[in-house]
Amino acid sequence: MIPVIALVGRPNVGKSTLFNQLTRSRDALVADFAGLTRDRKYGEARLGSRPYVVIDTGGISGDEEGIDSQMAGQSLAAIEEADAVLFMVDGREGLNATDEALARHLRQRNKAFHLVVNKIDGIDADVATSDFYTLGVESLFAIAASHGRGVSSMIETVLEGF
Numbered sequence: 455m456i457p458v459i460a461l462v463g464r465p466n467v468g469k470s471t472l473f474n475q476l477t478r479s480r481d482a483l484v485a486d487f488a489g490l491t492r493d494r495k496y497g498e499a500r501l502g503s504r505p506y507v508v509i510d511t512g513g514i515s516g517d518e519e520g521i522d523s524q525m526a527g528q529s530l531a532a533i534e535e536a537d538a539v540l541f542m543v544d545g546r547e548g549l550n551a552t553d554e555a556l557a558r559h560l561r562q563r564n565k566a567f568h569l570v571v572n573k574i575d576g577i578d579a580d581v582a583t584s585d586f587y588t589l590g591v592e593s594l595f596a597i598a599a600s601h602g603r604g605v606s607s608m609i610e611t612v613l614e615g616f
């Protein structure tokens with residue numbers, strides 16, 4: 455089984471940066487994994503010799519009315535087909551109403567997620583993450599996707615579940 459990891463979160467939290475970091479120097483697009491469509495952006499990644507698939511999503515904008523309209527259809531679909539969801543938030547901006555709406559959605563769907571507090575380069579990680587525990591977090595990682603900080607140990611932990 456090749457685990458599928460979806461990156462979800464509102465725009466600008468760093469999903470594509472993490473996607474590129476994880477899939478760097480690989481053939482970026484793969485569409486030949488069973489059950490996956492071409493609608494979303496899939497990348498093949500590897501931890502050591504272990505392959506996994508990452509899905510980048512366009513994200514959720516915060517200015518619509520309901521959670522369903524807030525979430526692009528492809529983000530919803532990515533959540534459904536993922537074995538693991540990395541829910542990304544911005545450690546510099548702190549908790550946001552859109553983050554809360556997405557957390558509610560994931561709980562409604564009974565989807566376990568790992569909370570990924572990104573952009574902790576140059577700031578205090580403990581302070582940056584403290585804001586987010588109200589989301590009801592079981593698993594939290596503090597990373598700096600653009601620097602690669604915390605990234606491989608996070609993936610290692612996430613893949614341990616499979």
Ligand code: GDP
Nearest residue numbers: 465466467468469470471573575598599600601
């Ligand atoms: P997306 O909309 O969620 O895909 O976010 P992007 O990956 O496009 O990143 C949005 C912005 O955040 C870009 O300007 C990135 O360079 C920046 N960014 C991403 N990761 C980090 C990080 O770890 N630290 C800092 N300081 N900026 C980051």
Ligand code: MG
Nearest residue numbers: 469470511512
């Ligand atoms: Mg993006």
